[in-house]
Amino acid sequence: MSKVYLSPERRPAPHGKYWGMNVYEHDVCVDIAALLASMLTAHGFEVKTADPAKDMAARVKEATAWGANYYMPVHTNANTLGDKEGTARGPLVLAYDHPMSKSACQMAYDCLMEIYPGNGQGVRVNKDFYEIIQTPMLSVYPELAFHDNGEDARWLVSNKEKIALALCRGICMWFGVEWQDSPVTEIPATEPDQEELERVIQERDAARAQVDALKALAEEFVKKVREA
Ligand SMILES: [Zn+2]
Known part of the structure; x- marks a missing residue:
């Protein structure tokens, strides 16, 4: 440098x-x-x-x-x-x-x-x-x-x-x-990308959790139907 x-x-x-x-x-x-x-x-x-x-x-x-x-x-x-x-x-x-x-x-x-x-x-x-x-x-x-x-x-x-x-x-x-x-204003411009990435990851994890919860519900339902 x-x-x-x-x-x-x-x-x-x-x-x-x-x-x-x-x-x-x-x-x-x-x-x-x-x-x-x-x-x-x-x-x-x-x-x-x-x-x-x-x-x-x-x-x-x-x-x-x-x-x-x-x-x-x-x-x-x-x-x-x-x-x-x-x-x-x-x-x-x-x-x-x-x-x-x-x-x-x-x-x-x-x-x-x-x-x-x-x-x-x-x-x-x-x-x-x-x-x-x-x-x-x-x-x-x-x-x-x-x-x-x-x-x-x-x-x-x-x-x-x-x-x-x-x-x-x-x-x-x-x-x-x-x-x-204006490098000073251009540098923070990369930060929203990072935020965007984090947001996408969070959404993906939330979607996965939702799928897992639905699966668990379905399994429970199937189990109940079989027991019935
Ligand atoms: Zn002088």
């Missing part, structure tokens, strides 16, 4: 204020990571999500010791210091400078672009970020959209589930896991 380690933005408020709202990067990224974790679990992955208190070095260490196959930080982006609204927009996925990382990042990016209403920033090689250059396993680093832009900030807060689903799709694609739109 493939293991996915999720590392949502660690720094709490006031880091990463969303433009025009009282929302911060940490909270949105933690929410999306939680949604993503349950979707990945439903698709058969083992998932571990970083404790908010852990710093990046502790996270990479934990993921490595656990044997993670895929490491995904979850962030939203900014290109200003928050004093004025940013103009940059759209998803960006940061890759390690290796063909394997680039293609896994491209899959995540393509899935995000299926739901993002506009132009994105593409896949870009990054040679500085700790969780890209110090991860011994594959790392796919999405910057989901720009939270210092009002339109992007609104898109982020109102599409957490869609975004998590897109990230899940990108990960499934990488591991060749067959995609199911």
